[in-house]
Amino acid sequence: MTLTPARTMPGVLELLPLEQIAFQDMLDTIRRNFERFGFLPVETPVMEFADILLTKQGGETERQVYFVQSTGALEQGEKPDLALRFDLTVPLARYVAEHEHELGFPFRRYQMQRVYRGERAQRGRFREFYQCDIDVIGKDSLSVRYDAEMPAVIHSVFRDLGIGPFQIQLNNRKLMRGYFESLGVASEQQMLVLREVDKLDKRGADYVRETLTGPQFGLAHEAAARIMAFVEVRSTSFDDACAKLDALDGCGELFEQGRAELKDVLGLIRAFGVPESHFALNLSIARGLDYYTGTVYETHLLEHPQIGSICSGGRYDNLAGHYTKSHLPGVGISIGATRLFWQLREAGLLGPATSTVQVLVTQMDETQLPAYLELATQLRNGGIATEVVMEPGKLAKQFKYADRAGIRFVVVLGSDEIAKGTVAVKDMRKQDQFEVPRTELVKTLRVELEQAAAMARAGRG
Amino acid sequence: MTLTPARTMPGVLELLPLEQIAFQDMLDTIRRNFERFGFLPVETPVMEFADILLTKQGGETERQVYFVQSTGALEQGEKPDLALRFDLTVPLARYVAEHEHELGFPFRRYQMQRVYRGERAQRGRFREFYQCDIDVIGKDSLSVRYDAEMPAVIHSVFRDLGIGPFQIQLNNRKLMRGYFESLGVASEQQMLVLREVDKLDKRGADYVRETLTGPQFGLAHEAAARIMAFVEVRSTSFDDACAKLDALDGCGELFEQGRAELKDVLGLIRAFGVPESHFALNLSIARGLDYYTGTVYETHLLEHPQIGSICSGGRYDNLAGHYTKSHLPGVGISIGATRLFWQLREAGLLGPATSTVQVLVTQMDETQLPAYLELATQLRNGGIATEVVMEPGKLAKQFKYADRAGIRFVVVLGSDEIAKGTVAVKDMRKQDQFEVPRTELVKTLRVELEQAAAMARAGRG
Numbered sequence: 001m002t003l004t005p006a007r008t009m010p011g012v013l014e015l016l017p018l019e020q021i022a023f024q025d026m027l028d029t030i031r032r033n034f035e036r037f038g039f040l041p042v043e044t045p046v047m048e049f050a051d052i053l054l055t056k057q058g059g060e061t062e063r064q065v066y067f068v069q070s071t072g073a074l075e076q077g078e079k080p081d082l083a084l085r086f087d088l089t090v091p092l093a094r095y096v097a098e099h100e101h102e103l104g105f106p107f108r109r110y111q112m113q114r115v116y117r118g119e120r121a122q123r124g125r126f127r128e129f130y131q132c133d134i135d136v137i138g139k140d141s142l143s144v145r146y147d148a149e150m151p152a153v154i155h156s157v158f159r160d161l162g163i164g165p166f167q168i169q170l171n172n173r174k175l176m177r178g179y180f181e182s183l184g185v186a187s188e189q190q191m192l193v194l195r196e197v198d199k200l201d202k203r204g205a206d207y208v209r210e211t212l213t214g215p216q217f218g219l220a221h222e223a224a225a226r227i228m229a230f231v232e233v234r235s236t237s238f239d240d241a242c243a244k245l246d247a248l249d250g251c252g253e254l255f256e257q258g259r260a261e262l263k264d265v266l267g268l269i270r271a272f273g274v275p276e277s278h279f280a281l282n283l284s285i286a287r288g289l290d291y292y293t294g295t296v297y298e299t300h301l302l303e304h305p306q307i308g309s310i311c312s313g314g315r316y317d318n319l320a321g322h323y324t325k326s327h328l329p330g331v332g333i334s335i336g337a338t339r340l341f342w343q344l345r346e347a348g349l350l351g352p353a354t355s356t357v358q359v360l361v362t363q364m365d366e367t368q369l370p371a372y373l374e375l376a377t378q379l380r381n382g383g384i385a386t387e388v389v390m391e392p393g394k395l396a397k398q399f400k401y402a403d404r405a406g407i408r409f410v411v412v413l414g415s416d417e418i419a420k421g422t423v424a425v426k427d428m429r430k431q432d433q434f435e436v437p438r439t440e441l442v443k444t445l446r447v448e449l450e451q452a453a454a455m456a457r458a459g460r461g
Numbered sequence: 462m463t464l465t466p467a468r469t470m471p472g473v474l475e476l477l478p479l480e481q482i483a484f485q486d487m488l489d490t491i492r493r494n495f496e497r498f499g500f501l502p503v504e505t506p507v508m509e510f511a512d513i514l515l516t517k518q519g520g521e522t523e524r525q526v527y528f529v530q531s532t533g534a535l536e537q538g539e540k541p542d543l544a545l546r547f548d549l550t551v552p553l554a555r556y557v558a559e560h561e562h563e564l565g566f567p568f569r570r571y572q573m574q575r576v577y578r579g580e581r582a583q584r585g586r587f588r589e590f591y592q593c594d595i596d597v598i599g600k601d602s603l604s605v606r607y608d609a610e611m612p613a614v615i616h617s618v619f620r621d622l623g624i625g626p627f628q629i630q631l632n633n634r635k636l637m638r639g640y641f642e643s644l645g646v647a648s649e650q651q652m653l654v655l656r657e658v659d660k661l662d663k664r665g666a667d668y669v670r671e672t673l674t675g676p677q678f679g680l681a682h683e684a685a686a687r688i689m690a691f692v693e694v695r696s697t698s699f700d701d702a703c704a705k706l707d708a709l710d711g712c713g714e715l716f717e718q719g720r721a722e723l724k725d726v727l728g729l730i731r732a733f734g735v736p737e738s739h740f741a742l743n744l745s746i747a748r749g750l751d752y753y754t755g756t757v758y759e760t761h762l763l764e765h766p767q768i769g770s771i772c773s774g775g776r777y778d779n780l781a782g783h784y785t786k787s788h789l790p791g792v793g794i795s796i797g798a799t800r801l802f803w804q805l806r807e808a809g810l811l812g813p814a815t816s817t818v819q820v821l822v823t824q825m826d827e828t829q830l831p832a833y834l835e836l837a838t839q840l841r842n843g844g845i846a847t848e849v850v851m852e853p854g855k856l857a858k859q860f861k862y863a864d865r866a867g868i869r870f871v872v873v874l875g876s877d878e879i880a881k882g883t884v885a886v887k888d889m890r891k892q893d894q895f896e897v898p899r900t901e902l903v904k905t906l907r908v909e910l911e912q913a914a915a916m917a918r919a920g921r922g
Contacts, residue, residue, distance in 0.1 A: 004516050006558035006784040008506055009543060014556070016563055017501035017570065024502055036841045038818045038848025040478035041485055045469055045589050046507060046545075046575065047527075055465050063532050066508075066543075070579035071524050074541070082470060084507075084529070095475070097467035102477055104866055108848065109478065114507065118531035128506050145830070145851040156841065271831035273838040323467040357499045369606070370732035377734040380497040380617065387499025387569065390606045405565055 011119060011127030013338050018353035018406055023341050026161060027112060030132045030335060033157045034110035037149065039134050042109045044091040046116075047082045052094050054083070055322040064118040084116035088133045088334070089319075096137055097323035105139040106146065112337070124346075126338055135332030137319055142329045144261050147295040147315055148268030150333050154299055154311050155274045157335070160457070163349055165302040166310070168274075169234075169282035172262045172295050173314070176286065178255025179230055179248065183223045191290075193217060197231050198286040205232075235281040241266050244281060258294075265295055293317045297333060307343050311335045351456075355406035356385055358449060362398045363389040364414050375413055375423070375438075382442030384449070403428055408452075409445060472580060472588030474799050479814035479867055484802050487622060488573060491593045491796060494618040495571035498610065500595050503570045505552040507577075508543045513555050515544070516783040525579040545577035549594045549795070550780075557598055558784035566600040567607065573798070585807075587799055596793030598780055603790045605722050608756040608776055609729030611794050615760055615772050616735045618796070621918070624810055626763040627771070629735075630695075630743035633723045633756050634775070637747065639716025640691055640709065644684045652751070654678060658692050659747040666693075696742040702727050705742060719755075726756055754778045758794060768804050772796045812917075816867035817846055819910060823859045824850040825875050836874055836884070836899075843903030845910070864889055869913075870906060 008014050015023055035041075047068050054065065067080035085091050088111045096107060112132040119125045134153060136146045151168045158166045176197075180190050196211050205228060211217065212224040219227070230248070235241035245259050262281070269279050287296045294315030301307055313333030320328050344350050359379055361372050372388050379386040387407065389398050395412070402410045412424040423441050426433050427448070436444050469475050476484055496502075508529050515526065528541035546552050549572045557568060573593040580586045595614060597607045612629045619627045641651050657672050666689060672678065673685040680688070691709070696702035706720050723742070730740050748757045755776030762768055774794030781789050805811050820840055822833050833849055840847040848868065850859050856873070863871045873885040884902050887894050888909070897905050 003785065004512055004783050006513070006555045006781070007510065008555075008559070009508055009510060012506040012508075014505060015503075016560060017503060020502045020504060035817045035846045036844070038821075038846060040817065041481045042476075042478060043481060044475060045473040046577075047470055047473075047589070049468065049470060051465055052467070065532050066529050067532065067535055068545070069528050069530070069541070071526050071528065072579065074528055080530070080535070082527075094467045094469075098469070099477060104862065106851075116507075118533065128508070143852045149851070152838075268830075268834065271834045273835065320467070321462065322465050324464065356496045356501065360499075369729070373729065373732045374734065377613075383497070385496045385499060388610075390567075390610070391604045401565065 009127070010121040011125065013126060013129070013342055018355065019345075021356050022350055022353060023337075026341060027130070027132070027337060029160045030157055030337065031110070031112060033153060033160060034112075034132075034134055036156065037134075037153045039108045039110040039153075042092070042095060042111045043113060044085070044088075044095055044111070046084055046114070048085055048091060048094065050081050050083045052323070053085065053090055066116050066118055085113075086117050087115050088113065088131050089135075089332075092133070092135060092137075093320035094323055096328060097320040097326075100324060100326060105137065106142060107137040108134070109137075110134045114338075124339070124342060126342075129336060129338035132335040132337050133332060135319075135330050137328050137330040140327050140329075142331065144264055144294070144315075145268055147261070147331050148265045148272060150295075150297060150313060150331060151269045151279050152272035152274055154297070154333060155272075155278050158299065158311070162457075163301065163344055164304070166278065167300055167302055168269075168279045168311075169285060169298045169300065170262065170265065170279065170295060171281070171283050171285040172258040172265075173286070173292050174254050174294055175245075175248075175250070175258025175262060176230075176283065178252050178258050179250035180227065182250045182252050182255055183219075183226060185217075185219070185223070185227075189217060193227070194286045197227070197284065200231055200284050231284040233281055233283040238266060238270055238276050241281045261294060287312060287314055291316055295331065304343075304347055304349075307347070310340050310343075353406050354408070357387050357405065357407045358384050359386045359409045359411055359445065360398070360402040360405075360407045361386060361388045361411045361413070362395060363392055364395060364412060366392045368413065368415075368418070371413060371418060375411065375441075378438075379411075379442060379445070382446065384442065384445055399426070399428075409448075411441075470588070471582040472586065474587060474590070474803055479816065480806075482817050483811055483814060484798075487802060488591070488593070488798060490621050491618055491798065492571070492573060494614060494621060495573075495593075495595055497617065498595075498614045500569045500571040500614075503553070503556060503572045504574060505546070505549075505556055505572070507545055507575070509546055509552060509555065511542050511544045513784070514546065514551055527577050527579055546574075547578050548576050549574065549592050550596075550793075553594070553596060553598075554781035555784055557789060558781040558787075561785060561787060566598065567603060568598040569595070570598075571595045575799075585800070585803060587803075590797060590799035593796040593798050594793060596780075596791050598789050598791040601788050601790075603792065605725055605755070605776075606729055608722070608792050609726045609733060611756075611758060611774060611792060612730045612740050613733035613735055615758070615794060616733075616739050619760065619772070623918075624762065624805055625765070627739065628761055628763055629730075629740045629772075630746060630759045630761065631723065631726065631740065631756060632742070632744050632746040633719040633726075634747070634753055635715050635755055636709075636711070636719025636723060637691075637744065639713050639719050640711035641688065643711045643713050643716055644680075644687060646678075646680070646684070646688075650678060654688070655747045658688070658745060661692055661745050692745040694742055694744040699727060699731055699737045702742045722755060748773060748775055752777055756792065765804075765808055765810075768808070771801050771804075814867050815869070818848050818866065818868045819845050820847045820870045820872055820906065821859065821863040821866075821868045822847060822849045822872045822874070823856060824853055825856060825873060827853045829874065829876075829879070832874060832879060836872065836902075839899075840872075840903060840906070843907065845903065845906055860887070860889075870909075872902075 066084040068082040069080045114128050115131050119127050154168050196208050200208050212219045233244050235244050285296050285298050292314035296314035298309035299311035315331040319330045361376050376386045376388045408429050410426045421438050422435050423438050424435050527545040529543040530541045575589050576592050580588055615629050657669050661669050673680045694705055696705050746757050746759050753775035757775035759770035760772035776792040780791045822837050837847045837849045869890050871887045882899050883896050884899050885896050
């Protein structure tokens with residue numbers, strides 16, 4: 001028979017089991033924190049009707065959509081009416097509009113699913129990737145206080161992920177737009193100026209200054225200089241942030257509203273217990289220009305600036321205007337978990353691989369298999385993930401297997417141990433051996449495993 | 462602006478948050494058990510190359526495939542080269558063939574992802590649904606002992622799901638085929654006879670008997686009667702199963718091999734600690750006629766026979782013959798979680814909805830918000846999922862919100878309590894109120910929550 005070469009499409013991250021365990025661990029940590037902050041889970045179908053997905057977007061995103069067709073529709077040459085979601089925001093908007101009368105508001109949901117984009121194949125660019133989103137959606141209105149909750153969640157997630165020091169950076173689109181207005185930047189030009197300002201990190205200050213004073217914008221040198229000074233504002237502490245906001249020389253209602261919101265939000269972030277070292281002003285952040293309307297966030301790993309923002313989001317005015325007349329303001333953040341995991345792996349920041357399997361019960365004597373199975377059942381009922389060697393083989397080979405597979409404890413039950421009612425245990429991590437009464441086995445191993453888990457948490461904290 | 466009606470495609474099960482929590486709880490229980498038995502996680506991309514997906518299948522399945530095309534490919538009128546997976550077995554075969562040299566064998570993997578089938582829209586038929594699969598894949602060979610591990614996992618999963626009494630039923634394709642051979646059913650007719658036999662539950666004994674003695678098969682009445690008697694065999698205990706196997710009047714090598722395998726497997730299932738009431742012979746089970754070659758399983762809820770098998774699978778000879786020359790025998794089972802959840806909900810077997818949110822911190826006095834946030838942080842750091850009321854409102858309304866949202870504990874922190882260093886707690890489930898020192902709050906609530914979790918587990922056990 002001719003073989004079909006086994007391969008995956010380009011632009012997907014398929015993991016080997018030990019990597020998958022590490023990735024799953026990351027997702028579990030994110031989920032645990034989302035739940036601790038009182039967010040409720042939602043999952044939506046991977047496919048949406050194309051008219052739902054494509055109402056809002058245009059340009060780049062629309063060109064990247066994957067369309068879906070059943071065999072029948074394809075044969076009849078029909079135009080596809082289904083497409084794969086390219087983010088979790090449009091499905092959220094559709095979900096909230098569809099189930100509006102069955103949901104409680106403010107609606108706090110988390111969603112962790114894969115999304116699809118027909119990106120040009122490129123290293124570190126994915127066509128299928130996990131997004132982990134939280135949003136709070138209000139009906140008619142939503143207090144700016146919720147804007148302070150997002151950094152508290154971000155802090156909790158990345159503290160628990162233990163991938164090094166990080167900082168949540170904030171700006172406010174009202175502050176920014178109000179400032180530009182007070183400099184006389186015409187409102188139809190503000191979007192374009194913001195787009196240039198958004199390039200500051202990538203293209204540098206000189207490029208942005210030249211563009212602003214060039215033919216396209218024709219700003220006076222002083223106005224350009226003030227815009228540049230504005231976007232260069234960073235704070236070093238809570239008091240410094242307040243002082244820098246107070247010192248801004250803008251004016252007008254929108255500007256003052258933005259300033260007041262930012263100050264409220266910064267104060268509440270502190271009240272949420274986020275350390276001052278972990279949040280700061282960064283008035284260069286613009287993000288999703290046509291979408292966010294108030295607070296905007298980015299999160300950066302301080303020791304790995306090249307990775308860029310690992311968690312971003314912001315406040316928006318109306319989630320689902322394409323699907324419902326209800327006014328649904330919201331605030332949310334998103335973690336691109338696949339890309340983050342890939343970047344951490346590339347940067348060598350993932351810890352050593354550990355299996356989910358905690359114990360291997362060896363097979364010393366084939367005739368004793370029922371005793372090994374009984375022991376495994378005892379361990380499993382005690383909550384310990386256990387694999388049993390089912391086929392006979394040399395004990396040395398069984399130990400080697402456990403070592404390669406990242407299994408921590410290897411249990412040996414020979415005729416001596418059976419007679420004595422004990423079990424011999426080898427701790428592969430500590431390279432330590434001990435014997436315990438069989439009745440004590442589960443308790444002993446649980447203590448060791450819980451200590452290791454606590455130490456891992458502390459080491460990452 | 463014209464509104465686009467918010468809707469999902471037919472044939473998907475989109476859940477409201479409290480239902481999603483119950484469903485997630487089911488998935489978590491399944492995953493926990495898969496991991497306890499030492500299976501390793503794998504996830505594969507939702508899309509595979511169409512030539513990979515469609516090598517093996519034909520007919521029905523191929524007609525149900527969803528093809529995927531990027532916008533660019535669609536515009537150029539290209540034939541789609543990607544399709545959505547319709548099960549987890551083909552992706553597993555591709556995965557094992559692709560990563561063969563990086564995997565340890567026997568390879569024990571679990572996979573819990575959604576699959577896609579362009580089914581005709583029909584109540585209880587889903588176009589997108591979760592499958593939860595485990596498989597053990599051997600290289601060159603795989604001991605029949607692994608066939609006994611599958612029922613042990615099934616038992617553990619459904620014991621923990623607590624959805625009522627269930628029974629795992631077993632057959633062996635070698636036994637069945639060998640028996641038919643010994644009755645002189647020509648080997649090219651066996652598949653067809655098995656297909657008729659597979660209809661026994663749905664169409665009844667009379668229909669099957671008439672077909673077997675009718676023009677298509679032309680079996681003698683005695684041969685038909687013996688086949689009918691064979692497929693009606695059920696056992697009531699381990700000893701009864703052995704006795705019924707011993708009493709079978711077949712002959713030939715294949716038959717004897719099947720009989721020996723079944724007896725080995727039944728004995729080991731008992732050694733795994735599965736109670737005798739939970740597994741039995743059912744010699745009518747054929748399953749996936751062109752795929753399984755040895756042991757086959759089904760699982761039935763005893764009080765809900767109309768639901769059909771809730772977990773099925775079996776032994777196959779060679780997993781990935783289309784992609785590799787390596788011989789990879791395996792054994793596996795699959796739980797269709799979406800369909801199971803839907804059926805349990807229809808049958809009213811899902812427990813009352815409980816939120817993942819465990820505590821609501823109320824807002825009595827707006828100026829005390831920082832104190833509420835601090836309290837919430839204390840609870841969250843203690844591992845308790847906590848929502849804070851962020852906007853002012855009547856306390857009665859806040860209690861009502863907690864009640865509707867399924868949140869168990871409502872915490873009130875008034876000026877009295879702040880002065881005394883205490884917290885007032887209302888337990889919405891027990892309709893009980895108490896006051897605790899703030900330093901004791903986390904400990905007190907954790908004890909209550911752990912007791913409730915233990916009781917829920919015991920109640921389902």
